[in-house]
Amino acid sequence: MKNQLIAGFLVIFLVLAAASGCIGPSEDEHEYEGESGHDHENSAAYTALNDSALKQIHSGEKILVAVSVVPQAEFVEKIGGDKVIAISMIPQGAAHHYDPSPRQIKDLSSAALYVQLGSGEIFETMHMDAFGQLNPAMKIINSSTGIALIVSGNTTDPHVWTSPKNAQIMVKNICDGLVEFDPANATYYEQNRDSYLRELETLDVEITDELSxxxxxxxxxxxxxxxxxxxxxxxxxxxxxxxxxxxxxxxxxxxxxxxxxxxxxxxxxxxxxxxxxxxxxxxxxxxxxxxxxxxxxxxxxxxxxxxxxxxxxxx
Ligand SMILES: [Zn+2]
CATH class of the missing domain: 3.40.50.1980 (Nitrogenase molybdenum iron protein domain)
Known part of the structure; x- marks a missing residue:
């Protein structure tokens, strides 16, 4: 039974690999170049800032906050409400070795804040220095401060956000960063934070009950x-x-x-x-x-x- 399944898989694997033109070792060699394979397809998932958003950002009406992954953009919007616009530098479904598109880099140059994962994410190791050079005024917030990272060998697991317990810490860190940058709206951010934290606490209790x-x-x-x-x-x-x-x-x-x-x-x-x-x-x-x-x-x-x-x- 198992051998038949493997044989069946082998046939499908070879057909798919041949059809997509990515059989053999060359796929790996291209992974870091950014223009190949899945990364290129995924750049389509980034929604560029439109003219009205750019106007609100440049007039100071809204704060542009860049983040590494989409769930962080959700956290920023939950806390920042109508005072912020969030962009994610790694779009939906993209890989850790993703290279941002020229349009993303252009948008990033207007960001006032960058919310890092700060968990050893390879995307940040690869790009944060360049982002800082591109936009030296941009303040960096580490959303993982206070999270116990999972260490394996000499690397850490970057996917901190998948636990709602960590998400609560990230939300607090993001709120602290926003308040520091824009103290005039501290009460607004803190109220939003507290109401989203209640949602995350409820989620945590539900999951604990469900899986215990x-x-x-x-x-x-x-x-x-x-x-x-x-x-x-x-x-x-x-x-x-x-x-x-x-x-x-x-x-x-x-x-x-x-x-x-x-x-x-x-x-x-x-x-x-x-x-x-x-x-x-x-x-x-x-x-x-x-x-x-x-x-x-x-x-x-x-x-x-x-x-x-x-x-x-x-x-
Ligand atoms: Zn991953």
Whole structure:
């Protein structure tokens, strides 16, 4: 059964790889160039600032706040309300090695604040110095101050936002930064912060309730973006990914064994990633594949959705 599944996967894998013209090692070599593969497609997801937004920013009516990932833009807007405009430098679905488009760089030059993840995010390691040179007046806020980072080897896991417990800390840090920059509106920001913190606390309680009585704590995910979520709700995230790539026919067999050993019933894949390998693993152990998005804008509902999928399907 397993061998048949791997053989089936191999055929589909080769057809897809040949059709997309990305078979062989050349794909990896292009990953850092920014103009190739998924990064290029994803630049379309960035919505450039329009003329009226630029006018409001340049007149001082609104504060332009740049962030690294989309959930941070949601946090900034929840706190800043109608006083801010947020842009995300890593658009929906883009990879950690994303290179911003010229239009993003142009918009960034008008930003007053940059909210960093500050969690060892490779995008920031690659680009923050250049962003600072481009816009030296831009103030930098570290949204991860006070978060216990997950360390593996000499790197840290950058995906801090996926845990609502961390999100609460990030929201407080962002509010502090906004208040420092624009003290005249401190009360407005602090009231918005407190009302969003109540939403995040409710979410945290819901998830804790929902996931605390599970007997199976293991879930599998292609790109391990949910380490902080797993840590904070006592789950066990198992990554079916090596070096940021989908399983190849060679690694697929090992992932099938891993899925079986860990009684996997849920496999998460990200949007814009092929589900072929995940389906092959799922078929081999009778698990279900769900497409989820760790970079969704509607943070509260998206995180609730992920928790519900786990609560309903971890058996
Ligand atoms: Zn990631």
């Amino acid at each position: 009585s599970l007997s199976n704590l293991n879930f599998m995910v292609y790109h391990p973006a949910w380490s902080y979520f797993a840590r904070d709700y006592n789950l066990n995230q198992i990554a079916a990914e090596i070096d940021g790539k989908e399983p190849t026919p060679k690694t697929l067999s090992a992932f099938m064994d891993m899925a079986e050993e860990n009684n996997i019933t849920v496999i998460f894949v990200q949007e814009q990633v092929s589900t072929t390998g995940a389906k092959a693993i799922a078929d081999s152990v009778g698990a279900k594949v769900f497409v989820i998005n760790p970079l969704a804008k509607d943070y509260v509902n998206n995180t609730r959705h992920v928790s519900e999928l786990l609560a309903e399907n971890l058996q």
